Amino acid sequence: MTRHFLTLTDLSRDELGYLIQRAIELKTMLRNGQSHTPLQGKTLGMIFEKSSTRTRVSFEVAMTHFGGSSIFLSPRDTQLGRGEPIEDSARVLSRMVDAVMIRTFDHATVETFAEHSAVPVINALTDDFHPCQLLADMQTFVEHRGSIQGKKVVWVGDGNNMCASYINAANQFDFELVISSPTSFEPDGELLNRYPERVRLEVDVNEAVKGAHLVVTDVWASMGQEDEQQTRLNAFEGYQVTPELMDLADPDALFMHCLPAHRGEEVSHEMMDDPRSVVWDEAENRLHAQKALLEFLLTGQH
Numbered sequence: 001m002t003r004h005f006l007t008l009t010d011l012s013r014d015e016l017g018y019l020i021q022r023a024i025e026l027k028t029m030l031r032n033g034q035s036h037t038p039l040q041g042k043t044l045g046m047i048f049e050k051s052s053t054r055t056r057v058s059f060e061v062a063m064t065h066f067g068g069s070s071i072f073l074s075p076r077d078t079q080l081g082r083g084e085p086i087e088d089s090a091r092v093l094s095r096m097v098d099a100v101m102i103r104t105f106d107h108a109t110v111e112t113f114a115e116h117s118a119v120p121v122i123n124a125l126t127d128d129f130h131p132c133q134l135l136a137d138m139q140t141f142v143e144h145r146g147s148i149q150g151k152k153v154v155w156v157g158d159g160n161n162m163c164a165s166y167i168n169a170a171n172q173f174d175f176e177l178v179i180s181s182p183t184s185f186e187p188d189g190e191l192l193n194r195y196p197e198r199v200r201l202e203v204d205v206n207e208a209v210k211g212a213h214l215v216v217t218d219v220w221a222s223m224g225q226e227d228e229q230q231t232r233l234n235a236f237e238g239y240q241v242t243p244e245l246m247d248l249a250d251p252d253a254l255f256m257h258c259l260p261a262h263r264g265e266e267v268s269h270e271m272m273d274d275p276r277s278v279v280w281d282e283a284e285n286r287l288h289a290q291k292a293l294l295e296f297l298l299t300g301q302h
Contacts (some may be wrong), residue, residue: 035069135289159187180208
């Protein structure tokens with residue numbers, strides 16, 4: 001049976017735990033100069049309907065390290081951009097490549113593609129979820145602080161795709177999640193109600209962050225929301241993550257941001273470079289976590 005990775009719930013808790021440990025192993029191997037090429041002769045098709053830096057570079061480098069190759073496909077250069085049905089593209093591409101990674105807007109696009117694909121499909125970001133980023137975030141926490149199980153994680157800001165993936169992560173990695181968003185910018189209610197024992201809302205950001213072991217934020221206006229920029233700036237006033245806000249958290253708390261960051265908006269200039277900030281490790285770990293994921297999906301190793 002073909003396994004896909006569209007949200008964190010596509011893998012079991014044990015499988016996710018394995019991926020985090022394997023990502024750390026692969027990172028160590030790379031740093032020690034050890035070659036590991038389990039995907040020789042394999043090709044990853046990469047469909048980008050949204051622009052990208054970290055996602056594209058990390059997946060391309062991952063395939064290169066593994067002895068495989070990757071093909072960058074944008075709607076401007078392919079039939080996808082000219083109205084070919086997703087089902088047809090999935091059937092054709094999956095006969096030629098060994099896995100497909102998709103970064104797009106509508107989550108239904110990756111679901112439809114996966115439904116008609118003969119090879120693993122990876123969600124590299126949709127408007128609803130960003131599970132690959134969560135693998136990197138969880139790896140980063142484990143490297144710095146050990147298990148995240150039972151810890152308090154606070155999401156500050158927009159209830160966007162990253163926030164939604166943190167809701168899934170709270171259940172899959174067994175931690176408490178507090179979401180602090182301005183009224184009317186909370187995450188999807190249906191998703192919130194799925195894990196009432198793990199996730200709660202707290203509008204007061206100072207109250208939310210008290211005792212947190214991890215504080216996470218993201219831009220206030222995601223791709224496609226640029227026209228709402230000013231409205232959002234007004235609504236999110238007071239929700240900037242600063243060293244002063246972090247001082248309310250646990251003394252060992254970490255700060256994460258999936259990047260790119262708008263310094264001076266959702267995060268202060270100082271916070272990005274604060275010793276509690278692990279954003280650069282987090283960004284690098286996209287490479288290692290996705291290597292673990294590709295190896296898992298394409299070789300069945302776990």
